Amino acid sequence: MQKKLLIFGISGPILTQQEKEFLSNHPISGFILFKRNIVSTAQLISLITELKNLYSNYKPIIFIDQEGGRVARLQPPIIDTKYPAAEYFAKLYHHDKALALQTVRANYTILMQDLKRLGIDSPCAPVADLRYPYTDAVIGDRSFGSDVQQLVDLCSAAIDGIANAGGIAIIKHIPGHGRATCDSHQELPIVTTALKDLMDTDFAVFQQLSKHPKIEWAMTAHIIFHALDSKAPVTLSNTAIEFIKQEIGFSGKLVSDDICMFALHSHLGINQTLTHKNLEELTNEQHKHLHQTFINSLIEVTHQSFAAGCHFVLHGSGHLPEMIAIYDAI
Template sequence: MAYAFITGLAGETLSPAEASFLRSAPPAGLILFARNCTSHEQIRRLVADVREAVGAGDDFLVLIDQEGGRVQRLRPPLGRALPPAQSYARLFAEDPALAREAAFHVARLVADDLRSLGINTDCAPVLDVPIPGAHDIIGDRAYGTDPEQVAALGRAVAEGFMAGGVLPVIKHIPGHGRATKDSHHDLPIVTEPHAVLTATDFAPFKALADMPAAMTAHVVFTAIDEAQPASTSRRVTREIIRGEIGFDGLLMSDDLSMKALSGAFGERARAVLAAGSDLALHCNGVLAEMEEVAAAVPELAGDALRRFHAAAAVLRRRDPYDLAKAEMQLGLAIGTDRRHAESV
């Protein structure tokens, strides 16, 4: 039995109160942040303690944001120094095939690193397409400004993760690149016509509609729904994410504690599930809020449970790979990033 939410934790160890909470309302997954990670052994112990409290089976998701660049919760010495997505975009300009190969192999390398710590889900790749004048919350996290290039590199990353038994979560569907505000702090409103969104923002997600999991955007698209952000909009979920884009994988909200949303946390959780997400994501580790979320969500069932199991099937995959080649490709990507930094 798992409830339709993913939770964070407050710190490096599982408190008795958190353990009691997890036993009473087992979530579908756990998300880790830098505050939860101080050593490899500590991370393994924390994950094991959570799994024990939840009574987790093989399908329990342990998530992290390990994109590279600005967004990587495991930094040296806990994890490899990873270049931002933009490095692969620069390499793509020189040699598209080599850029795709590097993106795949580095993701495959990261997958092995994560699995060694008990982490089986990476909230990446970012498929957002930034435009001039947009907020830099996406910025160098993007694989370029051309939707086809973003899709090509994003697919390479996702396939690298899956080859290593790590579930990729494409984000932020149906697109955050055009937003002029950071949804961590404000509600972005995008006013472009539907046809423009189809050709740009939505395009990489449509190209990767076969991926097993995705995270929604707390962004209002007035051409689709003038009142609600995508994450709480039934119309955006039904007509765009499940309809036009054609995504039928596991759909989770972005963090409920972001300030783009308003209202009590139980209301936020109910809103994202009512809109069509399968899982509500709550990240900040505040126990009172976690309890509100858990009380508001149902057990996983029906299509949500089907999608959850389909996504979790990725966790049982472990393809062989060439470690030396993967490390060489990581060096290539880092070198591209350094050359650019030295030239500006």
């Protein structure tokens, strides 16, 4: 059976029997790990080894969000080092550019070496989003700064470090998440900035990084840019993704950001956000109905992501009924 271009999360620190039966008979491209999957170093290596050996003819890619700072699924004592957020290197860049670039390269080399020892292939980094003082804190200190050239310099050094250690660098969130005034995990950001301004700022970063010889992957932003498509977020927009490929010049593999994020699910997403805050107010029947509606929306979003031009779709919840529904639908 041919593998499908899906990246799934799993539910916990071991593969359940149901997950094992489903996944071993339904090949996918990769897995993404979260804190819920990590208990100890030995347990994690065992889990990753099992995931890597699910299929006889290839090894699925193992991803994890390990940017440093507050987005780091791996923490001591699982690994030895608590890596700094991108903001640390941005501040260093202002004092000593050469030292900052050297430090970033070394940081991401060692970080990636940590991951490789565990069997992980990609840290889902670097974040290439510009930082703005008036926007949502979802990016914040994850950004390498607010200047285009500074971001390009520091991201390029991070890419070099990841690649030098044999890892897969992923620039995110193409074509730029920095102007979002809300968190796309919870609701859909809408950016009304003029195209020329975007091309001079957010898009310029990704345009330059797309030329980097060691960049082959990018992760899409769940954001509506009026300048590209006023109705659909980038992940679901053929117009926006064609722009990324043709005008920004990214020719590598595009992976969706997590399709479980409520930005992609319109009014249902808003309802889901509210539901997560008020679960105790729902009856079992209401919760079951809402979740089935969400599964139907996930199926639609999966179809739209592929139709728009994403090469891979990432689903991270680890909820098996969602995974089965998505797999069977494509």
